[in-house]
Amino acid sequence: MYIVVYNIFYSLNGLYAILLCGVLYSLYIRLTKKKTSVSYKKILKFFAKYSIYICIVFSMLMTAIQGMGLNSIWQINKFFTGRFAIAYHQIEESGIYLINILSKEEYKLVARVLDNGYLFVVLRYGILFLLFYIIMQRNILKKYPFDTIIHIVMICVVITNMIYNDFYSYGFLPIIVLAFSDYTLKYKNSQKGQIDAMMEMQYA
Numbered sequence: 001m002y003i004v005v006y007n008i009f010y011s012l013n014g015l016y017a018i019l020l021c022g023v024l025y026s027l028y029i030r031l032t033k034k035k036t037s038v039s040y041k042k043i044l045k046f047f048a049k050y051s052i053y054i055c056i057v058f059s060m061l062m063t064a065i066q067g068m069g070l071n072s073i074w075q076i077n078k079f080f081t082g083r084f085a086i087a088y089h090q091i092e093e094s095g096i097y098l099i100n101i102l103s104k105e106e107y108k109l110v111a112r113v114l115d116n117g118y119l120f121v122v123l124r125y126g127i128l129f130l131l132f133y134i135i136m137q138r139n140i141l142k143k144y145p146f147d148t149i150i151h152i153v154m155i156c157v158v159i160t161n162m163i164y165n166d167f168y169s170y171g172f173l174p175i176i177v178l179a180f181s182d183y184t185l186k187y188k189n190s191q192k193g194q195i196d197a198m199m200e201m202q203y204a
Contacts, residue, residue: 020155020156020159020160021152021153021156024152024156025152028040028041028044028149028152041148041151044151044152045141045145045148047151048137048141048150048151048154048155049137051154051159052133052134052137052158055118055158055161055162056118058162059084059116059119060118060119060122062077062080063084063087064088066084066085066088080116080163081115081163083114083116083163084119086113086114087114087116087123090110090114090123094110094123096122096123096127097126097127098126099126099128099129100123100124100126107124111123111124114165115164115165116161116162116164116165117161117162117166117167118161118162120165136175136176136179137158137179139179139180140175140178140179141154143179143184157172157175
């Protein structure tokens with residue numbers, strides 16, 4: 001399945017996201033009926049809650065220290081195919097703002113291709129716009145505090161945006177709708193719904 005997706009869309013980012021989601025979900029299924037499932041659910045909930053802060057801080061920090069010239073920094077940047085160096089040079093040229101008021105045409109003059117959702121948001125719209133995604137994630141986790149499937153999806157979305165700028169794509173709209181609408185996912189008479197209901201008291 002993963003290879004088919006890659007061959008159709010030629011997207012390593014999508015492939016990585018599917019693989020990560022598949023691994024986390026497989027573990028969830030295998031551990032569901034075991035005592036260790038409670039600990040696994042708590043770990044997933046923790047990362048679903050704090051992963052966006054970790055990714056934001058890591059992206060910003062790695063960009064800020066690019067000018068130090070250390071080999072370890074260069075190696076990390078190389079692993080992420082130069083994304084942090086690209087952001088670093090763009091900041092040197094255009095600066096960084098709480099709110100970026102550049103028009104689309106003005107931004108195009110200094111913009112570089114940057115496949116990191118957090119850095120793109122900061123450089124295109126300003127640091128304060130990151131709050132939108134932090135609030136979005138908080139709202140979803142508040143609506144689904146015991147839904148491990150949602151937690152897995154949120155972890156995958158957050159991590160994938162380290163290597164892909166998906167925050168402003170049409171594919172991201174369902175996440176936004178889920179966060180800011182009254183719509184709630186329901187699992188009628190499903191094994192997952194029954195399991196989550198039984199685990200709720202232990203999982204809090």
